[in-house]
Amino acid sequence: MTDPRARPTAPSPQVFAVFNEIGIIEQLARTKLERLLPDGLRISHFTVLNHFIRRPGQETPVQLARAFQVTKGAMTNTLGRLEGRGLIEIVPDPSDGRSKLVSISAAGRQAHADCLLALAPELVKIEAAFGRSAFAEALPFLAELRKWLDAERDEA
Numbered sequence: 001m002t003d004p005r006a007r008p009t010a011p012s013p014q015v016f017a018v019f020n021e022i023g024i025i026e027q028l029a030r031t032k033l034e035r036l037l038p039d040g041l042r043i044s045h046f047t048v049l050n051h052f053i054r055r056p057g058q059e060t061p062v063q064l065a066r067a068f069q070v071t072k073g074a075m076t077n078t079l080g081r082l083e084g085r086g087l088i089e090i091v092p093d094p095s096d097g098r099s100k101l102v103s104i105s106a107a108g109r110q111a112h113a114d115c116l117l118a119l120a121p122e123l124v125k126i127e128a129a130f131g132r133s134a135f136a137e138a139l140p141f142l143a144e145l146r147k148w149l150d151a152e153r154d155e156a
Contacts, residue, residue: 038118041111044078049087049112052104058091060099069153087111 034043051067059067065075079102082088087108093099104112127135 032122033119036118036122038114039111041115042081044074045082045087046112046115048078048082049104049108049115052088052108053112056104058101058103060093060101062099064102082108085111 030043033046037043037046047068048064051064061075061079062072064079065072068075079088079090083090085107087105088102089105090100090102093101
């Protein structure tokens with residue numbers, strides 16, 4: 001008799017298939033999204049703006065680099081471009097003179113809203129193709145998977 005608490009020695013084929021589908025979907029969605037973003041914004045710009053919409057406040061460039069799993073140099077480049085467009089504000093950290101704090105500006109919030117407006121027709125088209133309930137049913141699993149992966153990353 002098999003112990004139901006025993007860990008499997010190999011994953012089911014569905015586990016890899018799910019991650020494979022997510023990867024393909026991510027690539028297709030990224031390409032489509034980048035074509036639709038207004039004013040020459042790139043995915044990296046939009047995701048930083050979206051991060052601050054989801055998590056208002058200030059973060060250091062190092063915290064942002066960790067959150068996005070990119071190098072500090074890559075994040076510094078993205079932040080420089082966003083700051084140059086007035087979409088974020090970068091100020092000295094009052095508790096650590098060597099560090100900076102980043103936050104979204106009013107113009108950044110407006111740019112994020114403009115991005116969502118630009119994406120809306122495509123999102124409506126996708127929702128119509130699959131139905132609202134399909135997305136409602138998929139979201140809990142995807143959110144839990146993201147949370148689990150995020151927690152595992154922090155422990156590594």
